[in-house]
Amino acid sequence: DTAVSQTPKYLVTQMGNDKSIKCEQNLGHDTMYWYKQDSKKFLKIMFSYNNKELIINETVPNRFSPKSPDKAHLNLHINSLELGDSAVYFCASSHLSPLAEQFFGPGTRLTVL
Amino acid sequence: DQQVKQNSPSLSVQEGRISILNCDYTNSMFDYFLWYKKYPAEGPTFLISISSIKDKNEDGRFTVFLNKSAKHLSLHIVPSQPGDSAVYFCAASAGNAGKSTFGDGTTLTVKP
Numbered sequence: 001d002t003a004v005s006q007t008p009k010y011l012v013t014q015m016g017n018d019k020s021i022k023c024e025q026n027l028g029h030d031t032m033y034w035y036k037q038d039s040k041k042f043l044k045i046m047f048s049y050n051n052k053e054l055i056i057n058e059t060v061p062n063r064f065s066p067k068s069p070d071k072a073h074l075n076l077h078i079n080s081l082e083l084g085d086s087a088v089y090f091c092a093s094s095h096l097s098p099l100a101e102q103f104f105g106p107g108t109r110l111t112v113l
Numbered sequence: 114d115q116q117v118k119q120n121s122p123s124l125s126v127q128e129g130r131i132s133i134l135n136c137d138y139t140n141s142m143f144d145y146f147l148w149y150k151k152y153p154a155e156g157p158t159f160l161i162s163i164s165s166i167k168d169k170n171e172d173g174r175f176t177v178f179l180n181k182s183a184k185h186l187s188l189h190i191v192p193s194q195p196g197d198s199a200v201y202f203c204a205a206s207a208g209n210a211g212k213s214t215f216g217d218g219t220t221l222t223v224k225p
Contacts, residue, residue: 004156035215043157043202043215056212090156098145098206099164102213104156 003027006091006105013081014113020077021108023091031055032074033102034066035090043090049074050096081112116140117205119216126223132190134219136203139184143205147213148177148188151200160201161188193223 004025013019025032033056034046048056049068063079074093078085088109092102118137126132136146144165149157163170163177163186170177176189190197200220204213 040217041200042217045212045214048212092156098208099147099162101147101159101162102149102157104149104158106154106156 004091004093004103004105006089006108008108009106010109010111012111012113015081015083017081018077018079019081019110020075021089021091021110023074023076023105025072025091025093025103027093027103029093029095029103030071031094031096031100032068032071033092033094034074034076035092035104037088037090037107039087047074047076078110081110083112086110086112114139115217116143117203117214117216119201119203119219121219122217123220123222126193126221128195128223128225129192132188132193132197132221132223134188134190134201134203134221136186136188136216137184138186138205140205140207140214141184142207143214144208145206146177146179146186147204147206148175149202149204149215150197151202151218157202190221193221195223195225197221198223 031050033048047066052068068074088107091105094100094102147162148160151157179186200218203216206213
């Protein structure tokens, strides 16, 4: 059984389009995250939700809007896609604790043409 | 401002020898540190962690050392195996659970 799943795995789209990436975890965790890994391989946190409430919102353009319908899901919607949005996006989940390991999804490779 | 740095982008080691991956941080508020391993086309997976009240944590072939005064941690893998070839990320958090700052990774290649 997949612990953290993301769909789609690959996403190729044109500039200006709106797209969504979905994430689901079946680990019973209360906290979920979105990370962006750019071409330089930096893994940078974008958002974090705890029990459906936003607890971390890094400096991310407001074209990016996360939505957590329940504790097991955290979706990422991106409006007006730009070339610089091309990256691999990882979803993760954990218990809310400093030493709690995060479980990552397989990533979604977004390519904006 | 990159608060967590892994200054070696890559490391190559012979099978059976020790691999030492290094990580430096600048934020003295960090008090929890984790290492993750990442294979191509997969998400990172947790490897080992350490809290700032310790200076060493060991789990099988993996040991993490923390030097708080130097703001430095290292991951030792001994003996190294070809299956250890992956990208290794260190991550740090400052007690406010929910946010980990990642380094930019070190690619380890273990040669048979």
